Amino acid sequence: MRLPPFFGKKRGHRRTGSQAWGSFGEAVFYAALVAAGLCFAGLLLTGAVGIGPESAAPGWMRGWLWIFIWLIPGALLAFGVAGVARTVRDWGKSEERRAAAEGLGTLLESMGQSPAAQHPFPGVPACDDLVNSPGTILRYRLPIESPESWTLVGMGLFAGLWNAVLVVLAVSAGIDIASGRIEWVLLAVLVPFVLIGVTGIVIFIRRLVLTTAVGTTQLEICDHPLLPESSYDVLLAQSGSGMLRSLVLTLEIEEMASFRQGTDTRTERVIVWRDIVKEWTNLEITPGVRFETHVTVAIPAGAMHSFGSGHNAVRWRLVVRGQPERWPGFVRVFPVVVHPAPPAESAAVRHGATADGVPG
Amino acid sequence: MIPHDEGNGTSKPHAPRIGVVFGHPSRQYAPGEELVVRYDVEGVELPAIRAMERTVVWYTEGKGEEDLGVHRFERIDDLAGLAEALPHGTITACLPASPLSYEGVIVKIRWCVRIRLFFVAGRDFVSEHVFEIGAIAPARGVVERVQ
Known part of the structure; x- marks a missing residue:
């Protein structure tokens, strides 16, 4: 049996290296995820790992922690099984056959539509x-795709979230000071946080004014x-x-x-x-x-x-x-x-x- | 013709030779027109072939990942069908209205006929023959790069 080359190259339309070996490697990777998920789930079920009765966490918190712990093997199994199933489904099939199978799904979806609703131009986006x-005057009003609007939304979100965190930290520091304790580390952290928060608000307001001022x-x-x-x-x-x-x-x-x-x-x-x-x-x-x-x-x-x-x-x-x-x-x-x-x-x-x- | 062996990406000494003749020697077609392609497979015996796929596809070329659209797909894997389809045969298809062939700067759209042979030994061999749909002017160059 000839072993696959360690390095592959792209030569025009094609890649060197065996497609079968590539699919095999992919299947091994996903099978390893399944195995890891099963091992983790087995350890949890046997009680070898997990949250024991000696845990100091209250009962309601222990329930949530169990759910979070089960997310890890659950995710490993979901990704692994889906990957193995996809690899098995595509094994030995040409790219044209795989693409034709994907196109069949689109065809089945369009079968329920009226002939007028079916898209007569493949590859052309629907409008x-x-x-x-x-x-108001002509037939259609065109929707705007303004990158400025998304930048504004992004800046607003950043300024809002950052300053919300800042308020929580500031309230905590204020309570400490009121009770006679001074947390110097917290105060030192607050200084750059305040600078970034104020800068975020200033930039957001400036951008908001620029966007709205021009109409x-x-x-x-x-x-x-x-x-x-x-x-x-x-x-x-x-x-x-x-x-x-x-x-x-x-x-x-x-x-x-x-x-x-x-x-x-x-x-x-x-x-x-x-x-x-x-x-x-x-x-x-x-x-x-x-x-x-x-x-x-x-x-x-x-x-x-x-x-x-x-x-x-x-x-x-x-x-x-x-x-x-x-x-x-x-x-x-x-x-x-x-x-x-x-x-x-x-x-x-x-x-x-x-x-x-x-x-x- | 761009024949290539997808088994290991290297030319084989006994690779088949697939010749095609398009109905239009210029290989330029209008949308909605009927495509007729005659092919001739040489250098391979029928018992060595497990299956054959005859497809009419478009694919993108350029900077982005390749996208592939199948317009016509036909797989022949029964002995009677293979005996009929080899060594000579005809591929016919009514071409769609879109996408049209396009020579852009970072996006190009190519149409082609592909004949793929699957050997009993497990390897496969594909032969690709490009043609054009429509008469779209190629892009002249980059006016501006969008950040």
């Missing part, structure tokens, strides 16, 4: 979430999903107050790829195409009266459609970039979905959209 909000941005579109070689009426509305040195609306294609690097999963995103739809300069926005304008967005002929799979995506998006006079600039992203062009259909008027061939 149900993008067409469930009617616009909201709204985009509405006459039709969705979009098609290549077609043009669409888009309403841009910007609220707020003061002067915007520039406001730019662009149409972009973003490629996104997720990959493993060591034990991390990383995502790389690049813009591979950008078209400036319109640019405004020195825009004065009056409080209470939002800036509204209609523009035409054209999807070029021969453009790639939206695509999404497990680790890769091609995403279309409308992006509004603003530069207020007194505040830092902002970027607001509105995802859209572009379908492939119908095979035999010309660039005729579709659903109220006008034909307008625009070079890529």
Whole structure:
């Protein structure tokens, strides 16, 4: 019997090394988890390890501790059995056969749907979430995908949790001081905790002011999903107050790829195409009266459609970039979905959209 | 043709040779069109084959992990079926509307026909033949890297 090579290489599409040996190693790993889980469970059942009657913990606490202790063999058994079952299921099967079996599940799910509800474009993301909000003037209001909002939520959560811990520590220190004891270690720990807590609140409030001061941005579109070689009426509305040195609306294609690097999963995103739809300069926005304008967005002929799979995506998006006079600039992203062009259909008027061939 | 032996990743002296002829010599198809591929397997005897898989798939290439989508999958593991499918045969499929072939910067989508032979000895051999669906212009380059 030939033993497997110790190191493998990736050569184009394929990897060196035996798939069978790889699956065998995986099965051995999961079987070891099962064995460890069984051993641990056996020790707990026989009373060799665990919480004995001599434990000083009160009765209710002993019950919870037992539950936590049983979580360890339970998790080992669950991971191990699931892994062994998956390895046995996939043993000797080609990647195409495994992928076909996964696709069968999707097919069975779609069988219960009406023909209209079934997705006619495999690999193209559904746009149900993008067409469930009617616009005030045009047909659909596009949802915003603003990284600024998530940053704000993250900062708020951090500031809130950190300062909650700080309050608990401060109350404890205060009780100690009131009772005449001074815990110097606790006080020393409190100083950097207070500095970090105050900095967190300041950064969060600054970000909150920056996000709200420039006003909201709204985009509405006459039709969705979009098609290549077609043009669409888009309403841009910007609220707020003061002067915007520039406001730019662009149409972009973003490629996104997720990959493993060591034990991390990383995502790389690049813009591979950008078209400036319109640019405004020195825009004065009056409080209470939002800036509204209609523009035409054209999807070029021969453009790639939206695509999404497990680790890769091609995403279309409308992006509004603003530069207020007194505040830092902002970027607001509105995802859209572009379908492939119908095979035999010309660039005729579709659903109220006008034909307008625009070079890529 | 990109033949490779997935048994141990090295070329075997007696590896089969699989030749294919596409219905369109340019190997460019429109979405919804019918794909017809004739194949010819040489260098292997029928008793040595345990099973055969004929598939039409798309897969991603580039920076991300590979994703695979199976459009048509056919496994032949009975003697009568193998006798009919070897050494010559035809793969036909009505191509879907998407995803279309795409040459992006960090995401590429390729369509291919794969013929995989499983030997009685336990190893397998796959032959892959790329074709294109649609006529999407390739990406020109990176405009901006998003942080």
